[in-house]
Each structure stands twice: as structure tokens, then as C-alpha cells.
Amino acid sequence: MPNKAFSKVKPRQPALPVNEWVYATLCELILHGEFVPGVTITLRGIAESLDVSPMPVREAASRLISEGALEVSVKRRISVSQMTQEKFDELVLARLSLEPELAALALPYIDSERLKLLIDIDKKLDVAISTGNIEDYTKYNCQFHFGIYEAAPSPVLLPIIKSLWLRFSPFYRIVAGRAGTQTLDDYHEAAIDAIKAGDPVALAKAIHEDIEEGMDMLNESIGTS
Amino acid sequence: MPNKAFSKVKPRQPALPVNEWVYATLCELILHGEFVPGVTITLRGIAESLDVSPMPVREAASRLISEGALEVSVKRRISVSQMTQEKFDELVLARLSLEPELAALALPYIDSERLKLLIDIDKKLDVAISTGNIEDYTKYNCQFHFGIYEAAPSPVLLPIIKSLWLRFSPFYRIVAGRAGTQTLDDYHEAAIDAIKAGDPVALAKAIHEDIEEGMDMLNESIGTS
DNA sequence: AATTGAGATCTGTGATCACAAATTAATAAA
DNA sequence: TTTATTAATTTGTGATCACAGATCTCAATT
Numbered sequence: 001m002p003n004k005a006f007s008k009v010k011p012r013q014p015a016l017p018v019n020e021w022v023y024a025t026l027c028e029l030i031l032h033g034e035f036v037p038g039v040t041i042t043l044r045g046i047a048e049s050l051d052v053s054p055m056p057v058r059e060a061a062s063r064l065i066s067e068g069a070l071e072v073s074v075k076r077r078i079s080v081s082q083m084t085q086e087k088f089d090e091l092v093l094a095r096l097s098l099e100p101e102l103a104a105l106a107l108p109y110i111d112s113e114r115l116k117l118l119i120d121i122d123k124k125l126d127v128a129i130s131t132g133n134i135e136d137y138t139k140y141n142c143q144f145h146f147g148i149y150e151a152a153p154s155p156v157l158l159p160i161i162k163s164l165w166l167r168f169s170p171f172y173r174i175v176a177g178r179a180g181t182q183t184l185d186d187y188h189e190a191a192i193d194a195i196k197a198g199d200p201v202a203l204a205k206a207i208h209e210d211i212e213e214g215m216d217m218l219n220e221s222i223g224t225s
Numbered sequence: 226m227p228n229k230a231f232s233k234v235k236p237r238q239p240a241l242p243v244n245e246w247v248y249a250t251l252c253e254l255i256l257h258g259e260f261v262p263g264v265t266i267t268l269r270g271i272a273e274s275l276d277v278s279p280m281p282v283r284e285a286a287s288r289l290i291s292e293g294a295l296e297v298s299v300k301r302r303i304s305v306s307q308m309t310q311e312k313f314d315e316l317v318l319a320r321l322s323l324e325p326e327l328a329a330l331a332l333p334y335i336d337s338e339r340l341k342l343l344i345d346i347d348k349k350l351d352v353a354i355s356t357g358n359i360e361d362y363t364k365y366n367c368q369f370h371f372g373i374y375e376a377a378p379s380p381v382l383l384p385i386i387k388s389l390w391l392r393f394s395p396f397y398r399i400v401a402g403r404a405g406t407q408t409l410d411d412y413h414e415a416a417i418d419a420i421k422a423g424d425p426v427a428l429a430k431a432i433h434e435d436i437e438e439g440m441d442m443l444n445e446s447i448g449t450s
Numbered sequence: 451a452a453t454t455g456a457g458a459t460c461t462g463t464g465a466t467c468a469c470a471a472a473t474t475a476a477t478a479a480a
Numbered sequence: 481t482t483t484a485t486t487a488a489t490t491t492g493t494g495a496t497c498a499c500a501g502a503t504c505t506c507a508a509t510t
Binding site: 040 | 460461462463
């Protein structure tokens with residue numbers, strides 16, 4: 001029986017090397033929670049689903065393993081990494097340490113066009129919160145944060161932060177499905193105000209508090225996944 | 226003509242997969258400055274030098290590329306990453322943000338045996354500074370820092386910090402050969418005192434200042450490499 | 451019905467082959 | 481001697497093959 005392909009993967013533009021396309025696609029799938037943490041994944045299975053040879057999948061997978069998004073069990077079985085209390089605490093610490101810094105660095109690069117985009121995303125976010133749409137919430141929350149971070153030319157911090165989100169997202173989606181969005185404050189508005197005011201310290205603070213709130217919400221749900 | 230093998234690479238213990246041994250070996254070589262940043266490296270050349278097939282080298286290289294230690298030029302040429310002012314500033318920011326945090330986290334795990342080891346390393350470090358031995362200085366400085374960090378079970382922060390050092394070391398060795406060690410204060414002693422006192426805040430501060438000093442020393446040397 | 455064990459299948463890992471793009475070497479023209 | 485053009489080699493990338501160990505299947509035995 002031929003393996004079922006994933007729903008709606010972006011088609012590859014021929015200029016891009018296959019392994020990078022596979023990597024980007026797997027990132028998307030992980031971020032969107034298509035893989036259940038702990039359930040084994042096979043290189044040949046992915047290759048068949050993506051209609052490529054196993055080779056580029058190997059390279060993409062080894063990249064994701066070295067970034068911590070995938071993990072290999074004692075007897076060489078690959079799966080999306082499971083969350084532990086230890087990992088969670090360190091991921092939060094790393095996010096709180098790096099993301100406000102990058103946000104402050106990015107502020108001078110945020111032009112009016114990007115600000116408009118951020119405000120628009122925040123609006124969609126509010127709708128997602130009020131309607132309890134977890135799918136949209138996680139999507140627009142990600143877009144909002146990286147909409148700020150990616151304004152800055154950041155060859156070091158941005159990839160690190162991306163890898164943190166990659167490790168965090170699968171777990172986030174699991175617990176978000178239970179917790180709901182009703183208790184979420186909106187620190188994004190404080191961030192937007194800080195951007196308007198051109199105040200990097202206030203922006204860093206807003207991002208810090210936004211992360212802290214989101215993480216606190218999930219902290220007690222770790223063992224129950 | 227057969228390619229010349231690298232001097233003194235640790236032999237592979239058969240239990241370890243070949244690709245991981247290659248990865249660890251390349252890490253060592255990069256940390257020890259065996260590769261000149263910007264000079265192209267070939268997969269087949271490494272494979273021949275290490276007496277393995279090109280395949281495990283490919284996996285190790287793609288890992289190092291995704292970690293930023295190696296970079297691939299526009300026309301697919303691989304080399305050790307060159308330092309830029311942008312990268313340098315972000316690497317310093319990341320180090321200052323993460324390493325003091327991990328040091329503070331690691332403090333409770335530092336037993337008397339490890340403390341003794343750190344004191345011993347610091348002694349060798351003093352000798353290296355007074356004799357102007359750059360080689361030993363970089364080695365023992367690395368050992369001292371990771372002697373602290375590795376005390377803590379750290380699945381997230383430690384690998385990130387390792388990748389930061391991996392990107393920084395090749396550049397460090399280049400400029401250290403010019404700058405000399407004569408002006409270096411010894412913040413390591415402050416760190417040791419903080420460990421003895423069981424004071425995580427003081428330890429974080431000592432690490433912070435140690436990094437700041439070392440980085441300041443190199444900051445103006447960037448464009449001249 | 452439960453358990454065991456032999457055979458088949460699947461998986462990650464390493465080796466080898468194939469190929470287009472790029473670099474280098476060699477040769478010819480000035 | 482210098483420059484331009486062509487041939488040969490090298491390089492990264494992708495496909496395929498090989499293999500040992502793990503996993504699964506399923507019939508035979510208790």
C-alpha cells in the first residue's frame with residue numbers, strides 16, 4: 001500500500017535543493033503539529049510521502065536531530081522530541097533570555113509597513129482568542145513574534161530562536177488543545193505601543209511578559225501529555 | 226598522492242557510529258583552529274583524511290552547517306565560517322545572555338571534586354597567561370567554562386552554548402595570536418570564590434564579566450583577519 | 451488460549467554510482 | 481609573454497545498493 005502523502009505541503013520550486021525543501025517542509029509539519037511527539041518516524045516513509053529519495057530526508061532529519069526538534073532513541077528510532085520538565089525549564093529560560101534581546105535589536109528595523117502588518121496579525125489574534133480557535137492562535141502568535149524578530153538581520157540569534165520554537169511547538173499544540181485560550185492576556189498590544197514609541201526597553205519587557213504568561217499557562221501540563 | 230591525514234585525531238571506539246565520530250573529530254579540529262576560516266573544505270578530502278567514506282562526512286558537515294560552524298558559499302563551497310561584525314555582536318550577546326544563566330544553574334551540581342578540578346585548571350590557566358602561551362590559554366579557558374556548565378544536566382542550553390563556542394573559536398585563535406594575553410584579568414578566581422560561597426548570582430556576574438573582557442579584547446580585531 | 455521461536459520485513463547507516471555545475475589545467479591564438 | 485578557449489578534473493547533491501540489528505508475523509508447541 002502506498003504511503004499517504006501529507007496534506008498540503010508547499011510545492012518545491014526547482015531552484016531550491018531538494019534537501020532544503022524537505023527540511024523546510026518538515027519544519028512546517030513539526031510546527032503545525034503534524035507529528036505526535038514520541039511516535040516513531042521513518043526516513044523511507046517520509047521520503048515516500050514527499051516523493052523524494054531517502055537521501056535528502058536523511059540530511060534534513062540529521063539537521064533536525066542536531067537542532068533538538070527530532071530525537072533518536074537508544075535503538076536508533078527517530079521521533080519528534082518529547083517534552084520533559086528539564087527541557088521545558090531550559091527552553092523557557094532560553095526564550096526569556098534571547099527573544100526580548102532580539103526584539104530590542106529588531107525595533108529600529110521595523111518600518112511603518114511592518115508595523116501595519118503586526119497590527120493586522122494582532123487583530124486576527126484577538127479574533128482567534130475570543131473564538132477559542134487554537135489553530136489560528138498558535139499560527140498568528142508565531143507570525144507576530146517572528147514578524148518582529150525577522151525585521152533585524154540576525155544570523156545568530158534568529159536561527160537559535162527558531163530552533164527553540166521548533167522544539168516547543170509540538171508540545172504547545174498538545175496542551176493548548178486542552179487549556180483553551182480564555183485566560184490569555186494580550187501583551188502584544190503593549191509590544192505594539194512600544195514599537196510605536198520606539199522604546200526598545202519597553203518592547204523587550206512586553207515580549208518577556210508575553211513569553212512568561214504563555215509558558216506559565218503550560219507549565220503544569222507537562223507530565224500529562 | 227594520498228591526502229595527508231590530520232595530526233592526532235582521537236581513534237574511534239567501535240561502539241560509536243562513524244558519522245558521530247566524524248562530527249566529534251571535526252568539532253575538535255575546528256575548536257583547535259585546524260581550519261582557516263574561509264578556506265574551502267571538501268567532503269571527499271575530509272573523508273580521505275579520516276579514512277572513511279564520504280557519506281558520514283556529509284552528515285557531520287550538514288550538522289555543522291546547520292549549527293553555523295561551517296558555511297556554504299553561494300556556489301556550494303564549504304568552509305569554516307568567517308567572522309563578521311554582525312555575527313560577532315550577536316554571538317557575544319548570546320553568550321552574555323546564556324552562559325551566566327547556565328553557570329548559575331550548574332552551581333548546585335558542582336561537588337568538591339569538580340571544584341578541585343576547576344581550581345587546577347585555573348592554575349594552569351595562570352601559567353599560560355604569564356608565559357603568553359595562547360594555545361594553552363584557549364584550551365584551559367574552554368575547559369574551565371565547560372567544567373562549570375557541564376556539571377548541570379542541560380539538554381537545551383549546553384548544546385546551544387557549545388555551538389556558540391564552535392563558531393567563535395576559529396576567529397578567537399586568529400586574533401589571539403596577535404593580541405597576546407598580557408592584559409587579561411582573571412575573573413575565574415571570582416568565579417571560584419562564588420562557587421565556594423554557593424552564590425549563584427556572584428557566579429553569574431563573574432562569568433558575565435569574564436566573557437565581556439575577553440570579547441572586548443577581540444572586538445576591534447574583526448576586520449583585520 | 452497463551453507462549454515461543456523461526457522466518458520475513460523494516461530501519462538506520464555506510465558505500466558506491468551518477469550527474470550537473472564549477473573549478474582547474476592545458477592548449478591555442480595574439 | 482599574455483590572453484582566450486577548450487578539455488579534464490573536482491565538487492556537492494541525489495539515487496541506489498548492501499548490511500546488520502531491531503521489529504513484526506504467524507504458525508507450532510505447550
